[in-house]
Amino acid sequence: MDVRVYITPKKGILDPQGVAIERSLPALGxxxxxxxxxxxxxxxxxxVPNDTPAGDTRGEVDEMCRKLLANPIIEDYTFTIDDA
Amino acid sequence: MSGNGHRPARLGICVFPGINTDHDTWHAVATFAGAEPVWLWHKDTDLRGVDAVIIPGGFSYGDYLRCGAIARFSPIMASIADFAAGGGLVMGICNGFQILTEAHLLPGALIRNIGLKFVCRYVDLRVENAGTPFTQAAEPGDVLRIVVKHNEGNYRVDPRTLSRMRANGQVVLRYCAPDGTEAGARTGATIGGSSPNGALDDIAGVCNEEFNVFGMMPHPENSVEAGLAGGVDGRVFFRSIIDRVRDSAVAR
Known part of the structure; x- marks a missing residue:
């Protein structure tokens, strides 16, 4: 399975990099x-084995995100799963 | 044996790949007559009978993904979590603080400095709570001058947790001006002033609700010897832990 995980700073959490980019863009017009x-x-x-229910794969990826890939205290995540 | 007849406090210093202040921390502990530093290795699960654990600073696992995110899953961390759950004293310095937040042993998280720069300089710290096992040798309001050296020291926590932490006295250290003023005055939205990183509420160090786990971004282990650059303001944290260990040994 081809999994793509998108992680963003949680709403309301300061994002110093985002702020710096936002300030730079007007300078370029x-x-x-x-x-x-x-x-x-x-x-x-x-x-994943062929007969794995899609929900199980989603659950497993979600657990990967919660445990390691994202820090839910400061980050939100979404992901997509495609047959590779 | 230390001079006062008690056995020395055994302070474990936990080493992960990429940690670089492990020897500084060892040296700092070794400057105390009543303490004995003990190495702990990230792949081990045995805490070797230590009385307290210190997780030193550095760049564990290259700070990949997020600072502390990978170290958090090392075998030793499960033992440290059990040790903390049983009331054992655990202190994290800099990357050690980041590891403890990633492990959810401390509230909040440490994100990129607001100025997007690695900051390496002296800071002034106000002791907000001198009743913890990590600050009991200080007086409330003491101003300590020690160094920070980090890229991700910008402390963040949700407002509800923050107000609970404030009410409980879990905000143990705040960045301040040399005269002790300004601490907590800013919201973290501006650069400059006394906070080197834009941390919410100028927070430099926090405890968990049980006050047996503590994390701080500045490096007390670099300020332990008179006559050397760095001063001695870092000693108070080690002194506190050693005293607490000795006092609880007497109590038993």
Missing amino acids: FDGVTDVRVGKFIELQVA
């Missing part, structure tokens, strides 16, 4: 940009 948030994008290949 890109006006009207707000709410810049810098996160992470992680690609994973997950081997």
Whole structure:
């Protein structure tokens, strides 16, 4: 399975990188940009047996995110799973 | 044996790959007559009968993913979590603090410094709670001058937890001006002032609710010897732990 995990700073959590980028864009003539948030994008290949229910794979990826890939105190995450 | 007839307090110093202040911390502990440093290795699960655990600073696992995120799953961390659950004293310095937040042994998280720069300089710290096992040798309001050296020291926690922490006295150290003022004055939205990193409420060090786990971003182990650059303001943390260990041994 082709798994793509998107991690972003939680709403309300300060994102110093996002702020710096937001301040830089007007200098290049890109006006009207707000709410810049810098996160992470992680690609994973997950081997699952053919008869695995989709819900089980989702549950497993969700657990990976909660335990290691994201820190739920400061980050939100979403992910997609595709047959590779 | 130490001079006062008690056995020395055994302070475990936990080493992960990429930690770089382990020997500084060992040296700091060794400057106390009543203490004996003991190495703990990340792949072990045996805490070797130590009386307290110190997780030193550095860049465990290259700070990959998030600072402390990978070290948190080392075998020794399960033992340290059990030790803490049983009331054992655990202190994390800098990366050690980050590891303890990732392990959920301390509330909150440490994110990128607000100025996006690695900060290496002296800071002034106000002791907000001198009743903890880690600060009991200080007086409330004492101002300590020691160094920070970090890129991710910007303390963040949700508002509800923060107000509970404030009410409980879990905010143990705040960055302040040299005269002790300004601590807590800023919200973390600006650069400069006394906070080197934009930490919420100028927080430099926190305890858990049970006050047996403590984390701080500044490096007390670099301020333990008179006559050397660095001063001696870091001694109070080690003194506190050693005294607490001795007092609880007497109580038993």
